[in-house]
Amino acid sequence: xxxxxxxxxxxxxxxxxxxxxxxxxxxxxxxxxxxxxxxxxxxxxxxxxxxxxxxxxxxxxxxxxxxxxxxxxxxxxxxxxxxxxxxxxxxxxxxxxxxxxxxxxxxxxxxxxxxxxxxxxxxxxxxxxxxxxxxxxxxxxxxxxxxxxxxxxxxxxxxxxxxxxxxxxxxxxxxxxxxxxxxxxxxxxxxxxxxxxxxxxxxxxxxxxxxxxxxxxxxxxxxxxxxxxxxxxxxxxxxxxxxxxxxxxxxxxxxxxxxxxxxxxxxxxxxxxxxxxxxxxxxxxxxxxxxxxxxxxxxxxxxxxxxxxxxxxxxxxxxxxxxxxxxxxxxxxxxxxxxxxxxxxxxxxxxxxxxxxxxxxxxxxxxxxxxxxxxxxxxxxxxxxxxxxxxxxxxxxxxxxxxxxxxxxxxxxxxxxxxxxxxxxxxxxxxxxxxxxxxxxxxxxxxxxxxxxxxxxxxxxxxxxxxxxxxxxxxxxxxx
Ligand code: C2O
Ligand code: CU
Numbered sequence: 001x002x003x004x005x006x007x008x009x010x011x012x013x014x015x016x017x018x019x020x021x022x023x024x025x026x027x028x029x030x031x032x033x034x035x036x037x038x039x040x041x042x043x044x045x046x047x048x049x050x051x052x053x054x055x056x057x058x059x060x061x062x063x064x065x066x067x068x069x070x071x072x073x074x075x076x077x078x079x080x081x082x083x084x085x086x087x088x089x090x091x092x093x094x095x096x097x098x099x100x101x102x103x104x105x106x107x108x109x110x111x112x113x114x115x116x117x118x119x120x121x122x123x124x125x126x127x128x129x130x131x132x133x134x135x136x137x138x139x140x141x142x143x144x145x146x147x148x149x150x151x152x153x154x155x156x157x158x159x160x161x162x163x164x165x166x167x168x169x170x171x172x173x174x175x176x177x178x179x180x181x182x183x184x185x186x187x188x189x190x191x192x193x194x195x196x197x198x199x200x201x202x203x204x205x206x207x208x209x210x211x212x213x214x215x216x217x218x219x220x221x222x223x224x225x226x227x228x229x230x231x232x233x234x235x236x237x238x239x240x241x242x243x244x245x246x247x248x249x250x251x252x253x254x255x256x257x258x259x260x261x262x263x264x265x266x267x268x269x270x271x272x273x274x275x276x277x278x279x280x281x282x283x284x285x286x287x288x289x290x291x292x293x294x295x296x297x298x299x300x301x302x303x304x305x306x307x308x309x310x311x312x313x314x315x316x317x318x319x320x321x322x323x324x325x326x327x328x329x330x331x332x333x334x335x336x337x338x339x340x341x342x343x344x345x346x347x348x349x350x351x352x353x354x355x356x357x358x359x360x361x362x363x364x365x366x367x368x369x370x371x372x373x374x375x376x377x378x379x380x381x382x383x384x385x386x387x388x389x390x391x392x393x394x395x396x397x398x399x400x401x402x403x404x405x406x407x408x409x410x411x412x413x414x415x416x417x418x419x420x421x422x423x424x425x426x427x428x429x430x431x432x433x434x435x436x437x438x439x440x441x442x443x444x445x446x447x448x449x450x451x452x453x454x455x456x457x458x459x460x461x462x463x464x465x466x467x468x469x470x471x472x473x474x475x476x477x478x479x480x
Contacts (some may be wrong), residue, residue, distance in 0.1 A: 029072030049174030062145025096456025125244030167194030191225025205293030260400030
């Protein structure tokens with residue numbers, strides 16, 4: 001048997017390393033109930049103090065929601081918090097009314113109310129969900145979880161693992177540092193950075209793998225603002241997908257995978273270490289590598305034969321390719337923040353000086369001279385029109401820019417840096433990846449191109465939650 005055939009025969013053997021809630025993906029698709037409520041988590045150390053958090057179903061991260069490409073997903077979200085909320089399905093190119101943006105695509109879900117999300121994900125891959133109301137507070141308190149859309153046919157791996165990485169700001173007794181929520185200084189700088197790193201809500205995450213297995217590891221950066229870089233010791237990964245969409249596999253070598261807040265990367269690697277080995281998962285963006293967890297190698301069961309170093313192939317994505325010859329260019333001038341120079345800006349239709357903006361409205365960033373969601377859209381596209389957004393980061397800070405409802409390719413970057421694809425090394429890729437979030441460094445100009453084919457009103461914002469709250473958010477319209 002060749003690999004393909006083994007894949008078909010072995011499909012039933014696929015082990016899911018992260019159990020999802022009991023549900024059925026049948027004719028009628030996947031159905032879930034999400035209970036949004038206060039809870040507790042041991043974030044500081046296992047067996048240590050319990051941190052009061054906000055949760056989906058009592059856990060941080062929320063439960064793994066799993067659907068299948070092209071099949072309906074229904075999620076009944078009940079708000080049992082004392083604050084309005086909403087749930088955004090990050091990266092899913094779904095109908096506008098289900099995008100979960102409070103104040104744009106829906107009214108917030110008031111305490112005690114239920115919102116029935118109902119959509120069909122058009123793309124397989126690694127996604128996530130999170131609050132889209134007061135995200136700077138609600139996401140920091142724990143309102144996020146992983147969402148996986150499975151391919152039509154199972155991918156040829158033996159184990160499928162998910163890691164949601166987050167940095168929490170905790171006091172010494174393990175409480176969330178609440179006094180700093182909404183801090184204006186942090187809004188104007190790099191956002192709210194935490195002091196405790198968790199993988200899947202645990203200070204050290206131990207994930208079981210078997211010697212000889214081929215593993216798909218899905219990494220999600222769920223932090224409010226921290227750009228993180230991950231390495232797994234003792235393996236030679238391929239990057240096979242970014243922000244959910246499959247790419248021509250990139251051999252990672254010794255490089256780390258850099259993820260801006262909200263970005264995802266799917267790695268595939270073979271476990272060649274002997275049983276008993278512990279392969280460290282490290283976060284390497286700082287001066288010292290932080291060990292965040294381990295892959296624990298256990299005695300294998302049945303090991304499938306592999307064709308040497310051949311990378312795994314995911315099905316091709318189905319994002320429409322932009323027609324760059326016919327594209328309309330929309331300029332987006334990003335300004336403000338600490339060490340930025342903005343004297344006045346428009347806020348809710350009025351021109352205000354920067355002091356008033358900061359002190360009275362918490363607004364410190366601008367896009368095309370406007371702070372916060374503008375009254376008019378950045379552009380209105382005919383359905384199917386190719387748009388290039390030329391984003392000029394005239395600030396002293398990096399930003400992770402996210403487009404709702406669409407995936408885009410990066411078509412130009414000035415000056416050219418190694419931020420490409422967010423992998424911290426010069427990498428060669430045969431085709432530009434389709435992403436939903438792109439990291440840009442201070443002073444950079446980045447063109448992103450996409451076919452505006454999803455009717456409705458969509459946000460375009462910095463995913464550093466404090467930057468969005470501080471004004472770095474705009475929106476566009478696609479006509480039906
Ligand atoms: Cu992940 Cu506007 O959000
Ligand atoms: Cu930003």
